[in-house]
Amino acid sequence: MVTMRPDYLLSQLDVLEAESIHVMREVASEFERPVLLFSGGKDSIVMLALAERAFAPAHIPFPVMHIDTGHNFPEVINFRDRRVAEAGARLIVASVQESIDSGRVAEETGRWASRNRLQITTLLDAITGHRFDAVFGGARRDEEKARAKERVFSFRDEFGQWDPKNQRPELWNLYNTRINREEHLRVFPISNWTELDIWDYIARENLEIPSIYFAHTRQVFERDGILLSDGPFMNRGDDEPIFEASVRYRTVGDMTCTGAVASTASTVAEVITEVAATRVTERGQTRADDRASEAAMEDRKREGYF
Amino acid sequence: MDILRFATAGSVDDGKSTLIGRLLFDSKSIFEDQLASVERTSRDRGENYTNLALLTDGLRAEREQGITIDVAYRYFATPKRKFIIADTPGHIQYTRNMVTGASTADLAIVLVDARNGLTEQSRRHAFLATLLRVPHLVLAVNKMDLVDYKADAFERIVDEFSAFATKLEIGDLTFIPISALHGDNVVDRSPNMPWHDGTSLLHHLERVHIASDRNLIDVRFPVQYVIRPHQATDKALHDYRGYAGQVAGGVLKQGDEVMHLPSGLTTTVERIDTAAGPVDEAYPPMSVTLVLADDLDISRGDMICRPHNQPSASQDIEAMVCWMSDGRALTKGSRLVVKHTTRTVKAVVRDLQYRLDVNTLHRDENAERLGLNDIGRISLRTTLPIFHDPYGRNRQTGGLILIDEVTNATVGAGMITESH
Ligand SMILES: Nc1nc2c(ncn2[C@@H]2O[C@H](COP(=O)(O)OP(=O)(O)O)[C@@H](O)[C@H]2O)c(=O)[nH]1
Numbered sequence: 184m185v186t187m188r189p190d191y192l193l194s195q196l197d198v199l200e201a202e203s204i205h206v207m208r209e210v211a212s213e214f215e216r217p218v219l220l221f222s223g224g225k226d227s228i229v230m231l232a233l234a235e236r237a238f239a240p241a242h243i244p245f246p247v248m249h250i251d252t253g254h255n256f257p258e259v260i261n262f263r264d265r266r267v268a269e270a271g272a273r274l275i276v277a278s279v280q281e282s283i284d285s286g287r288v289a290e291e292t293g294r295w296a297s298r299n300r301l302q303i304t305t306l307l308d309a310i311t312g313h314r315f316d317a318v319f320g321g322a323r324r325d326e327e328k329a330r331a332k333e334r335v336f337s338f339r340d341e342f343g344q345w346d347p348k349n350q351r352p353e354l355w356n357l358y359n360t361r362i363n364r365e366e367h368l369r370v371f372p373i374s375n376w377t378e379l380d381i382w383d384y385i386a387r388e389n390l391e392i393p394s395i396y397f398a399h400t401r402q403v404f405e406r407d408g409i410l411l412s413d414g415p416f417m418n419r420g421d422d423e424p425i426f427e428a429s430v431r432y433r434t435v436g437d438m439t440c441t442g443a444v445a446s447t448a449s450t451v452a453e454v455i456t457e458v459a460a461t462r463v464t465e466r467g468q469t470r471a472d473d474r475a476s477e478a479a480m481e482d483r484k485r486e487g488y489f
Numbered sequence: 490m491d492i493l494r495f496a497t498a499g500s501v502d503d504g505k506s507t508l509i510g511r512l513l514f515d516s517k518s519i520f521e522d523q524l525a526s527v528e529r530t531s532r533d534r535g536e537n538y539t540n541l542a543l544l545t546d547g548l549r550a551e552r553e554q555g556i557t558i559d560v561a562y563r564y565f566a567t568p569k570r571k572f573i574i575a576d577t578p579g580h581i582q583y584t585r586n587m588v589t590g591a592s593t594a595d596l597a598i599v600l601v602d603a604r605n606g607l608t609e610q611s612r613r614h615a616f617l618a619t620l621l622r623v624p625h626l627v628l629a630v631n632k633m634d635l636v637d638y639k640a641d642a643f644e645r646i647v648d649e650f651s652a653f654a655t656k657l658e659i660g661d662l663t664f665i666p667i668s669a670l671h672g673d674n675v676v677d678r679s680p681n682m683p684w685h686d687g688t689s690l691l692h693h694l695e696r697v698h699i700a701s702d703r704n705l706i707d708v709r710f711p712v713q714y715v716i717r718p719h720q721a722t723d724k725a726l727h728d729y730r731g732y733a734g735q736v737a738g739g740v741l742k743q744g745d746e747v748m749h750l751p752s753g754l755t756t757t758v759e760r761i762d763t764a765a766g767p768v769d770e771a772y773p774p775m776s777v778t779l780v781l782a783d784d785l786d787i788s789r790g791d792m793i794c795r796p797h798n799q800p801s802a803s804q805d806i807e808a809m810v811c812w813m814s815d816g817r818a819l820t821k822g823s824r825l826v827v828k829h830t831t832r833t834v835k836a837v838v839r840d841l842q843y844r845l846d847v848n849t850l851h852r853d854e855n856a857e858r859l860g861l862n863d864i865g866r867i868s869l870r871t872t873l874p875i876f877h878d879p880y881g882r883n884r885q886t887g888g889l890i891l892i893d894e895v896t897n898a899t900v901g902a903g904m905i906t907e908s909h
Pocket residue numbers: 499500501502503504505506507508542631632633634635667668669670671
């Protein structure tokens with residue numbers, strides 16, 4: 184006899200974790216060549232931790248891939264190498280510099296030059312080259328309007344394109360994983376997590392994160408209301424004076440378009456307090472790439488962006 | 490803190506986007522830059538107020554056409570709960586979106602315009618919510634400000650809906666009069682409607698009891714993935730063989746005697762591993778890994794249950810289906826792929842018993858096809874048995890999706906009724 188107890192309750196993190204693990208196992212079961220995208224950012228850190236937990240005590244049954252813009256925070260690259268090795272996974276690095284050198288893409292010029300958009304070609308070339316059929320991404324639906332409508336298993340045609348008006352209905356936890364050759368699926372196991380859930384999970388599981396997520400002193404300058412780190416690829420103008428500030432990052436990406444926020448938070452708990460009180464979205468505050476137009480993300484996603 | 494998933498449905502202009510915008514805004518889930526962008530767009534459009542509905546307009550096509558065209562998911566939290574909203578548009582042609590959003594919902598809010606009373610579409614939305622067995626239904630009577638917050642407008646709709654509801658199997662039904670635009674009864678009880686003795690909508694969402702909506706009686710564990718570390722060096726791991734999956738029903742305990750299907754062999758649960766280490770018990774929706782006492786031949790698509798409480802195992806399946814393809818119709822003889830729990834099989838439609846008119850609930854037994862957004866009852870014959878329960882008893886082991894073998898599109902959703 185089952186005795187009914189009122190406490191067969193799960194917290195929101197337990198439910199989200201169970202759902203994400205289910206998605207990862209589904210992919211490992213139904214695809215030949217999955218890959219997990221890993222940037223060293225907090226969302227991919229949670230993804231890697233979930234993958235370890237989904238397949239323990241075995242190793243993660245797929246490789247991990249970083250799309251390297253060459254404009255990285257060095258702390259993040261060190262962290263990436265160490266963490267992926269620790270997880271016993273194979274690391275693939277696909278380099279935007281190589282895409283430029285081989286003439287697949289041309290470097291943007293001017294003050295707003297960024298390699299953010301160039302990543303699309305590098306990513307799609309890597310998917311084709313390695314014949315990946317399922318690509319795990321760490322996108323969350325709370326991040327941005329276009330993401331709010333994307334499926335957990337999101338179909339991409341042979342050109343890597345997303346068609347928002349022609350998506351597969353997704354019911355219960357039953358995911359349609361069928362594709363033809365050359366097509367692939369982008370899979371987003373943490374679709375239903377919010378930024379705060381990510382931080383709560385990092386705290387609960389005591390996950391290590393790169394130092395740039397904590398407050399540190401840095402030489403920065405302001406561009407269009409965003410605090411950017413000074414560096415060789417920044418094309419900083421004379422009207423953009425450098426100053427020193429105590430900052431932390433809310434996302435890590437290409438240095439040229441990832442902004443810092445003023446902060447004094449030096450522990451995960453302090454970061455959570457700041458995040459909970461923040462009145463500006465993560466992307467709006469710190470990503471110059473999403474400011475270009477109201478539909479910036481949707482346009483990039485259609486072409487094959489993360 | 491737990492999670493409540495809810496779906497919202499309403500006809501165009503009933504105020505669904507405004508309501509969602511209001512819930513997000515009043516629960517302080519709207520960030521300054523989002524609000525600034527909405528204010529800018531409202532101004533550009535020549536609107537003289539900040540149109541909160543714009544907060545939920547996702548894609549460019551929708552912004553251009555000013556309509557919501559697909560299911561979108563929104564998130565907000567209060568100190569009591571985290572909420573996931575499946576925002577499903579209410580156009581006639583989008584039954585498919587409502588069905589999709591309702592499939593995972595704990596609760597559905599059907600919006601009605603107080604001036605118009607119940608419409609065909611409100612009935613359709615309520616019916617779809619019950620077809621998908623959404624355990625809790627809220628009928629939110631909106632735009633009460635436009636009927637001077639009068640009780641009789643509300644009560645007329647309550648009476649009319651209550652009469653209709655007797656034809657449906659509704660678990661739990663709540664009526665709330667609101668004004669999404671002005672915020673009456675959305676977060677706080679409204680002083681404009683002292684005659685209403687119920688709670689506000691958000692209060693209801695925070696308190697509604699959902700823990701017992703799961704089936705905690707019939708143990709169902711569809712095997713999803715077999716974990717074998719194959720590490721010869723580590724003795725402990727060398728022989729590890731774990732069956733990973735998400736618990737679909739019941740409470741599994743360490744030491745329980747369990748049965749494997751299709752073999753019918755029994756064994757004991759030696760260990761239950763989770764992300765957080767071994768646990769004594771597993772229940773829905775936990776993702777766990779079972780280590781069993783005996784070496785059985787178990788693979789993905791198999792089912793683990795209790796010896797005296799088994800699901801039906803059959804190749805003949807009766808189901809209510811919602812057809813979701815605009816390219817192809819369902820007819821007798823249609824060949825399809827069925828995905829049910831972790832098992833994928835081929836199937837043929839043996840019979841289409843009837844097509845249901847979702848407005849009148851009339852059954853058309855002469856129907857020969859189901860087109861986009863049609864709902865009907867069918868018999869399927871699958872190439873292998875599937876281990877299932879009636880959908881009304883377990884949404885996880887009673888639901889299935891239908892896939893087109895050629896285009897790979899998801900063309901239908903099925904709720905299993907009973908089998909022979
Ligand atoms: N007076 C009044 N107008 C409302 C209310 N809720 C929504 N509206 C208006 O009704 C129109 C349609 O609302 P919208 O939220 O876009 O409807 P949707 O199509 O269901 O998403 C808009 O002009 C809203 O401002 C309400 O409670 N009172």
